[in-house]
Amino acid sequence: MVIETDLLTFFEWLLVGGSDRLPAVLQFLLTAGSLILLALVIGFLAAMVRHGPLVAGDLTYGVVRNAIGELFVLSPRRIWAMARLAIQESLRRRVLVVLAVFVVVLLFAGWFLDNQTHEPVKLYVSFVMTAATYLTLLLAIFLSAFSLPNDFKNRTIYTIVTKPVRSGEIVLGRILGFSAIGTVLLAIMGLASYVFVVRAVSHRHTIVAEENLTSLAINHRHTVQIGPDGAKQTSTEMGHWHPIDSQEKNTEAPQELFRARVPHYGKLRFKGPTGADKARGISVGNEWGYRSYIEGGTEAAAVWTFTGVTADKFPDGLPVELNIRVFRTYKGNIEKGILGSIFLRNPKTGLRSDIETFEARDFHIDSRFLPRKLPRLRKDQQDAGDSEMVDLFDDLVDDQGRVEVWIQCLPRAQYFGAAQADCYLQATDDRFDWNFMKGYLGIWTQMLLVTAFGVMFSTFLSGPVALAATTGALVIGFFADFTTSVATGELEGGGPIESLIRLVTQKNVTSELEQNVATAIVQSIDAVLMIVMQSVTHVLPDFRSFSNVAWVAHGFSIPTDLVCQNLVAALAYVFGVFVGGYFFLRIREVAK
Amino acid sequence: MASDVVIETRALSKVYRDFWGRPKVQALNALDLEVRQGEIFGLLGPNGSGKTTTIKLILGLLFPTSGQALTLGRDATEVSKNERIGYLPEESYLYRFLNAEETLDFYGRLFDIPADVRKARVQTLIEEVGLGWAKRRQLKEYSKGMTRRIGLAQARINDPDLIVLDEPTTGLDPIGVREMKDMILALKDAGKTVLMCSHLLADVQDICDRIAILHQGELKELGRVDHLLRVAEETQIRAAGLNEECQQEIRDVIARHQGELLSMENPTTTLEDLFLSIVRDSEARPGRRASVESETSNEESETA
Numbered sequence: 001m002v003i004e005t006d007l008l009t010f011f012e013w014l015l016v017g018g019s020d021r022l023p024a025v026l027q028f029l030l031t032a033g034s035l036i037l038l039a040l041v042i043g044f045l046a047a048m049v050r051h052g053p054l055v056a057g058d059l060t061y062g063v064v065r066n067a068i069g070e071l072f073v074l075s076p077r078r079i080w081a082m083a084r085l086a087i088q089e090s091l092r093r094r095v096l097v098v099l100a101v102f103v104v105v106l107l108f109a110g111w112f113l114d115n116q117t118h119e120p121v122k123l124y125v126s127f128v129m130t131a132a133t134y135l136t137l138l139l140a141i142f143l144s145a146f147s148l149p150n151d152f153k154n155r156t157i158y159t160i161v162t163k164p165v166r167s168g169e170i171v172l173g174r175i176l177g178f179s180a181i182g183t184v185l186l187a188i189m190g191l192a193s194y195v196f197v198v199r200a201v202s203h204r205h206t207i208v209a210e211e212n213l214t215s216l217a218i219n220h221r222h223t224v225q226i227g228p229d230g231a232k233q234t235s236t237e238m239g240h241w242h243p244i245d246s247q248e249k250n251t252e253a254p255q256e257l258f259r260a261r262v263p264h265y266g267k268l269r270f271k272g273p274t275g276a277d278k279a280r281g282i283s284v285g286n287e288w289g290y291r292s293y294i295e296g297g298t299e300a301a302a303v304w305t306f307t308g309v310t311a312d313k314f315p316d317g318l319p320v321e322l323n324i325r326v327f328r329t330y331k332g333n334i335e336k337g338i339l340g341s342i343f344l345r346n347p348k349t350g351l352r353s354d355i356e357t358f359e360a361r362d363f364h365i366d367s368r369f370l371p372r373k374l375p376r377l378r379k380d381q382q383d384a385g386d387s388e389m390v391d392l393f394d395d396l397v398d399d400q401g402r403v404e405v406w407i408q409c410l411p412r413a414q415y416f417g418a419a420q421a422d423c424y425l426q427a428t429d430d431r432f433d434w435n436f437m438k439g440y441l442g443i444w445t446q447m448l449l450v451t452a453f454g455v456m457f458s459t460f461l462s463g464p465v466a467l468a469a470t471t472g473a474l475v476i477g478f479f480a481d482f483t484t485s486v487a488t489g490e491l492e493g494g495g496p497i498e499s500l501i502r503l504v505t506q507k508n509v510t511s512e513l514e515q516n517v518a519t520a521i522v523q524s525i526d527a528v529l530m531i532v533m534q535s536v537t538h539v540l541p542d543f544r545s546f547s548n549v550a551w552v553a554h555g556f557s558i559p560t561d562l563v564c565q566n567l568v569a570a571l572a573y574v575f576g577v578f579v580g581g582y583f584f585l586r587i588r589e590v591a592k
Numbered sequence: 593m594a595s596d597v598v599i600e601t602r603a604l605s606k607v608y609r610d611f612w613g614r615p616k617v618q619a620l621n622a623l624d625l626e627v628r629q630g631e632i633f634g635l636l637g638p639n640g641s642g643k644t645t646t647i648k649l650i651l652g653l654l655f656p657t658s659g660q661a662l663t664l665g666r667d668a669t670e671v672s673k674n675e676r677i678g679y680l681p682e683e684s685y686l687y688r689f690l691n692a693e694e695t696l697d698f699y700g701r702l703f704d705i706p707a708d709v710r711k712a713r714v715q716t717l718i719e720e721v722g723l724g725w726a727k728r729r730q731l732k733e734y735s736k737g738m739t740r741r742i743g744l745a746q747a748r749i750n751d752p753d754l755i756v757l758d759e760p761t762t763g764l765d766p767i768g769v770r771e772m773k774d775m776i777l778a779l780k781d782a783g784k785t786v787l788m789c790s791h792l793l794a795d796v797q798d799i800c801d802r803i804a805i806l807h808q809g810e811l812k813e814l815g816r817v818d819h820l821l822r823v824a825e826e827t828q829i830r831a832a833g834l835n836e837e838c839q840q841e842i843r844d845v846i847a848r849h850q851g852e853l854l855s856m857e858n859p860t861t862t863l864e865d866l867f868l869s870i871v872r873d874s875e876a877r878p879g880r881r882a883s884v885e886s887e888t889s890n891e892e893s894e895t896a
Binding site: 049050070075077078080081084085088089092093154155156157158159160161162163164165166589590591 | 613648651652653654655671672674675677679681683685686687688689690694698699701702703704746750
């Protein structure tokens with residue numbers, strides 16, 4: 001599970017902000033304020049060209065005064081009437097066919113989903129959720145982008161706006177109606193896909209007694225062993241194990257297959273090869289700077305400091321999960337992982353436990369349980385003459401509840417890659433079904449946003465153009481990182497037009513363009529375009545950040561803070577889009 | 593402004609522009625109109641004379657290029673005026689996926705009407721426009737005449753004080769036209785103000801109190817229908833039971849007074865009256881050919 005930026009708690013996010021971002025409330029007010037100002041200036045200028053400054057001022061004032069009256073005095077009855085109309089329209093346009101499509105996709109999913117996978121839950125969950133996302137978003141775009149333009153085309157809008165309906169109610173009613181349809185569809189899809197995932201991945205084995213093995217199911221088998229409670233159980237394969245029934249013929253349903261881990265994250269720092277403090281490790285040349293690396297066979301270490309480690313929370317010891325990335329400078333035995341060591345250290349006294357070794361494999365979560373009593377480092381033992389063991393809470397955790405986990409790579413010239421989210425304490429699990437639902441809630445927020453944007457664009461664009469605009473917003477939103485890096489000039493190769501020229505003339509992105517007038521013109525146009533791009537990406541929602549599929553698929557509980565942040569952000573967007581839609585519809589001549 | 597003025601336009605002008613804002617058509621030029629409480633006002637003119645533009649400006653569907661339209665004493669672009677307005681557009685632009693009941697219920701919900709009143713009114717209106725037998729059918733299955741009727745019912749859902757009808761009789765058969773006219777007259781009797789536009793002169797003549805004639809966006813004539821149509825220098829006499837001598841005597845009297853006899857003949861009925869009487873007769877005696885007596889077609893009526 002990759003977490004590139006630290007997750008703030010909901011209130012920090014809302015009111016305080018992080019290191020490189022403003023508090024959400026302030027951000028919203030700034031964006032909304034500048035957009036309103038921009039709209040007023042543009043509206044005033046457009047009116048001035050046609051009617052002169054006095055009338056323009058009068059008109060602008062009129063629009064603002066009307067807006068204050070109409071935006072905040074909404075009638076729930078009329079909104080509901082408009083929403084009902086949207087629902088009826090969708091139903092009579094047979095949107096429920098989408099459900100049939102989804103069911104067909106599920107029915108045939110078994111044919112094309114990789115049955116050699118080692119992580120069936122991840123594969124199935126991300127598959128069904130992605131399918132549901134695309135289907136719902138596609139439907140939301142089509143429903144929302146074509147509805148109002150159809151009203152204009154068929155002139156049914158004439159009979160609406162000559163009733164005492166405010167433009168805002170038309171927009172909001174549409175958003176609500178289509179979202180209601182989307183909600184129902186998502187609920188049904190969610191239920192269907194949950195049943196599908198659980199049924200597709202749940203499995204039992206039969207015991208092949210003479211070999212002490214289980215039969216093959218979903219491309220794996222377990223060995224039979226004695227569990228910690230003395231009963232027979234299977235080994236852990238592909239992240240799960242089975243209890244064995246009393247007759248010892250069959251296994252029971254899998255355990256720990258569907259997970260929703262609630263990790264306890266720490267802060268990561270690094271030690272250089274000489275043991276000196278470093279902010280980051282070594283770069284091994286990956287463009288993605290998420291992980292940085294520590295060299296094997298040296299003092300280099302990745303150190304996580306965990307706070308709030310108490311005996312109430314972890315009564316028996318620390319359940320540590322590791323997801324270390326491996327970078328080999330020589331191949332070695334490719335079947336085996338790279339050896340690493342882990343130990344705990346008290347950040348205050350410096351007392352540490354002896355090392356334990358583990359094998360690090362790529363894309364593999366290694367669960368280790370560090371019990372309460374750990375062996376003392378041999379060197380310390382001789383010095384102090386103390387007991388052979390150290391106690392987790394008495395010796396290793398300091399009085400503020402902090403403890404350090406040190407990871408080092410053992411073989412020379414091999415490297416471990418680590419990021420902050422790669423090591424965590426795994427205290428509890430959430431319910432998988434609940435987490436699954438939270439994942440669908442993420443899709444729901446995306447659907448809501450797309451619907452709102454579709455309706456907003458359709459207030460002033462024709463159906464197909466509104467469709468294109470909404471899709472454009474969606475694509476820019478999905479690739480917000482890329483667009484931002486183009487817009488800020490972070491990415492080599494210049495702005496959009498310069499890139500096009502490089503494409504056509506087959507010029508390398510790093511080579512300088514010939515300095516002449518044409519280049520200067522292109523670059524100055526690009527400079528303007530890049531400012532526009534930057535503002536656009538700044539205003540549009542980052543759709544990917546609303547998706548929680550990765551959490552569910554990787555088996556991590558979606559943090560409630562994240563869910564709340566996304567919901568509030570989505571509602572803020574819907575509000576902004578609603579106000580925009582109101583204005584576009586209000587200042588538009590309904591008839592032609 | 594007099595309190596009984598329902599619609600007032602002051603130098604109302606509309607210029608349609610193209611995409612770049614260049615003037616394309618002067619659809620309406622400095623129109624001054626007043627429609628008073630309780631009258632049926634007709635806007636008359638050939639196609640493209642600005643009738644529909646005027647109505648759209650009065651309803652706020654279009655914004656005036658210059659001038660002002662006041663509807664029920666408020667600016668036409670204000671939404672709140674719509675509480676007391678009913679509008680039947682040129683063609684009934686209704687949601688084809690709704691049935692009659694759902695249509696009226698939907699439009700009713702847009703007004704501040706209590707639910708029970710709304711439900712009762714929906715049923716009354718459906719019966720009044722004679723669609724009780726088809727109220728559960730989606731509008732896309734409706735014939736043009738039925739759509740017009742439900743359109744009129746839709747315009748009356750809020751029991752409006754002002755009803756704006758754009759070409760109310762187009763697409764209707766003669767019976768429908770008659771019924772539509774009767775309904776409009778009934779609205780007037782109920783004290784409503786009606787603004788309608790049409791290019792069917794007979795309709796306007798039959799029901800309108802006052803008319804305005806527009807041509808190429810300009811007001812050409814305005815006044816009471818009976819005044820406008822009076823031909824002051826002619827006299828028309830209708831009498832029954834006059835024999836040949838008597839008719840000759842009248843001709844002589846006219847000649848003696850230096851009058852010019854323009855015509856003296858047996859009048860014909862209008863086709864509308866003939867048609868209506870045939871249909872009524874056929875309804876009274878189904879399965880038989882209508883036996884409307886007509887003096888000019890004695891031979892044919894024998895087969896009846």
